[in-house]
Amino acid sequence: xxxxxxxxxxxxxxxxxxxxxxxxxxxxxxxxxxxSLSVVSGLAEQRFGIGPAELSMFTxxxxxxxxxxQLPAGLLxxxxxxxxxLTAALVLMAVGQTGFALIADxxxxxxxxxxxxxxDALTFVSVLRLTTSWCRExxxxxxxxxxxxxxxxxxxxxxxxxxxxLADLGWTPTFLGTAAxxxxxxCLIxxxxxxxxxxxxxxxxxxxxLRGVVADLAAVWRVPGTRLGFWMHFTSTFSFMAFSLLWxxxxxxxxxxxxPAAASQVLALLVVxxxxxxxxxGQLAASSRRTRVPVNAVTIVVVAALWAAVLWWxxxxxxxxxxxxxxxxxxxxxxxxxxxxxxxxANPPEKAATAAATANVGGSIGALVAVGVVGVGLALLDxxxxxxxxxxxxxxxxxxxxxxxxxxxxxxxxxxxxxARPTGRLP
Numbered sequence: 348x349x350x351x352x353x354x355x356x357x358x359x360x361x362x363x364x365x366x367x368x369x370x371x372x373x374x375x376x377x378x379x380x381x382x383s384l385s386v387v388s389g390l391a392e393q394r395f396g397i398g399p400a401e402l403s404m405f406t407x408x409x410x411x412x413x414x415x416x417q418l419p420a421g422l423l424x425x426x427x428x429x430x431x432x433l434t435a436a437l438v439l440m441a442v443g444q445t446g447f448a449l450i451a452d453x454x455x456x457x458x459x460x461x462x463x464x465x466x467d468a469l470t471f472v473s474v475l476r477l478t479t480s481w482c483r484e485x486x487x488x489x490x491x492x493x494x495x496x497x498x499x500x501x502x503x504x505x506x507x508x509x510x511x512x513l514a515d516l517g518w519t520p521t522f523l524g525t526a527a528x529x530x531x532x533x534c535l536i537x538x539x540x541x542x543x544x545x546x547x548x549x550x551x552x553x554x555x556x557l558r559g560v561v562a563d564l565a566a567v568w569r570v571p572g573t574r575l576g577f578w579m580h581f582t583s584t585f586s587f588m589a590f591s592l593l594w595x596x597x598x599x600x601x602x603x604x605x606x607p608a609a610a611s612q613v614l615a616l617l618v619v620x621x622x623x624x625x626x627x628x629g630q631l632a633a634s635s636r637r638t639r640v641p642v643n644a645v646t647i648v649v650v651a652a653l654w655a656a657v658l659w660w661x662x663x664x665x666x667x668x669x670x671x672x673x674x675x676x677x678x679x680x681x682x683x684x685x686x687x688x689x690x691x692x693a694n695p696p697e698k699a700a701t702a703a704a705t706a707n708v709g710g711s712i713g714a715l716v717a718v719g720v721v722g723v724g725l726a727l728l729d730x731x732x733x734x735x736x737x738x739x740x741x742x743x744x745x746x747x748x749x750x751x752x753x754x755x756x757x758x759x760x761x762x763x764x765x766x767a768r769p770t771g772r773l774p
Contacts, residue, residue, distance in 0.1 A: 362544070363481030367490055369540050370474035371497045373433050376529055377470040379501035380440050380463050381409070383525075385596050386510050386611060387518075394518060395453045399597075399729070403722025405460045406593040407715060412464030414711030418564065420468045421704025425563070425697070428542035429473040429480075436473065437533030439466035441526045448522030471498075471707065475691070476700040480543035485633065488688050492629025495684045496622045499677075502591060503618040507611045567701050571767055572693025575760035576706035579643045579686030582753025585713030586650060586746055587679035591617060592714065594721050594743075595673075602739030603663050613673050620677025628681040632688055639685040640761050644754075646682035650675045651750045658740050683710055693764075713749060720745045 384391060384405055392402055424432045443462030450456050471494070478490050512521045567573050590598070595617070599610035631638045653672040657664040664672075690706035691699050724742035733741070 360483070363483075366481045366540060367474075367478050367494075369536060370429065370433060370477040371494045372532065373437060373536060374470050374474050374494055374498045375501040376532060377436065377440065377467045377501070378498040379505050379525070380444060380529070381467050382502045382591050383505040383509055383522075384460075385591060385593055386506055386614070387513060388593060388596055390513065390518060394451055395456055397453055398726065400722050400726035401453060403593060403718055404457060406718045407722070408457050409460045409464035409467070410588075410592075410711055410715040410718060412461050413468045414708055414715055416465060416468035417472070417704045417708040417711055418701070421472045421701040422563065423469070424473050424476045424700040424704075429477040430537065430540040430542050432469045432473045433477075433540060434533050434537040436466040436469035437529055437536060439463070439469075441529040441533065444522055444526035444529060448519050448526060472700045472704045475687070475703045477540070477542070479691075479696060479699045487691075488632040488636075489629040491684050491688055491691075492625040492632065492681055495680055496625035496629075499618045499621040499625070499680060502621070503615060506614045506618065510607075510611050563698060563701050567694055567698055567705055570693050570702075571760055571763045573690045573702055573705050575640070575757065575764050576686040576688075576690030576693065576702070577709035578753055578756035578760060579640065579689060579709075580683045580706045581686075581709035581713040582647050582750065582757060583643055583650075583679045583682040583686065584710030585717040585749050585753075586654070587676045587683070588710065588714035589717035589721060589746075590673075590676055593718055598739055598743065599669070601735050602743075603669060604736070605669075613670060616670060617673045617677045620674040621680045624678040625681040625684070628678075628685060632685060636688075636692065639689055640757070643682045643685045644757060646675075646678050647750065647754060647757075650679060651747070654743065654746065658744055663736070686710075713753065717746060717749060 388402055391405065392398065395401070420432070439462050443459045443464075443466065446459030446462065447456060450459055474494055475491065478487055478494070482490055509521070512524075516524075591614075595614055596607075596610050599605045599613055600607060605613065628642060631642060650672075653668075653675045657668055657672045660668065686709070687703050687706045690702040694702040721742045724745060725738055728738035728741060
């Protein structure tokens with residue numbers, strides 16, 4: 348079990364909740380920037396003069412950066428504190444979104460999205476560390492899910508509201524406005540957030556820091572619960588992220604024949620389902636840690652089955668079945684947060700950000716592979732003159748290999764952690 352939180356006065360508790368709200372607002376902004384490309388995919392193809400394969404590179408680039416920086420991000424947060432890393436994240440995202448608003452050149456557009464990925468990578472682990480430092484242990488699992496819920500509010504803003512803004516204002520004013528709001532939030536975070544109720548001294552010796560980094564990474568990865576959280580996050584994240592980040596809108600319009608307006612409404616259901624599931628899963632995790640792995644596993648199985656039903660339906664799937672798939676995908680975000688919580692509680696509190704970042708790497712890698720596989724598959728099938736709807740069916744069916752790999756690893760490490768319970772932390 349994790350170490351009990353220190354007893355704090357009610358004033359510190361209230362301040363802690365304020366700190367969490369401020370941190371979670373940064374995550375909301377990060378998710379908005381992360382998912383904004385999905386609803387503007389058609390406009391992006393026109394603006395940059397690219398096709399599906401090149402379009403997927405925007406998201407692949409962003410995910411590559413996010414995946415590559417997850418572990419360094421966790422170490423930076425544990426080293427410098429969430430106030431500095433949250434501020435840096437907002438600065439990077441503001442600069443990246445400004446570039447994306449002004450640039451019409453594909454290679455430079457990739458650089459702008461990479462900056463968004465840099466900022467995104469720093470965000471969630473910073474919020475988790477801030478929450479762990481300020482809030483009571485019994486509330487942390489629920490607050491992690493509520494952070495994800497607020498993140499999905501950012502996803503919601505990137506669907507129909509963003510679509511309306513783009514239609515009314517156009518590409519450049521819309522994205523410049525979101526960049527300006529991001530910069531304003533950065534000033535607020537830097538001026539108000541504090542890392543913890545009590546300042547924590549850190550090492551300033553480079554050699555000591557390097558030895559500590561290597562030792563922390565090795566110690567965190569040796570814990571079976573960390574690996575379990577990694578694969579839980581991988582398997583419950585990749586399909587949801589590929590759908591919400593890039594391929595959801597094209598799949599609904601080109602693969603299922605929906606109108607753009609109807610597709611935007613269905614994507615909004617994805618976000619609503621995510622928010623509702625976050626509240627439910629958070630309460631379950633807060634009441635009993637033993638529910639986390641089963642809830643995650645059931646979510647994965649249900650979503651895989653819904654994908655099979657939609658993809659293998661002769662012709663466009665019935666609208667209720669597509670809605671069921673989208674709702675199921677909406678539960679994947681909260682399910683993946685259970686993996687982060689498993690990794691967090693399997694490690695000492697001072698390694699919370701590093702453990703969470705390690706689990707997050709799993710989701711980033713899975714999303715990266717899924718986005719790339721679908722994009723490359725669509726490009727190849729288009730070259731072979733395969734009908735559009737059939738091409739989407741074939742490309743999305745490739746996800747099943749990831750479900751099988753991830754599911755196998757979850758079962759493996761769950762068995763290991765269950766056998767290690769008498770001498771270790773609960774998974």
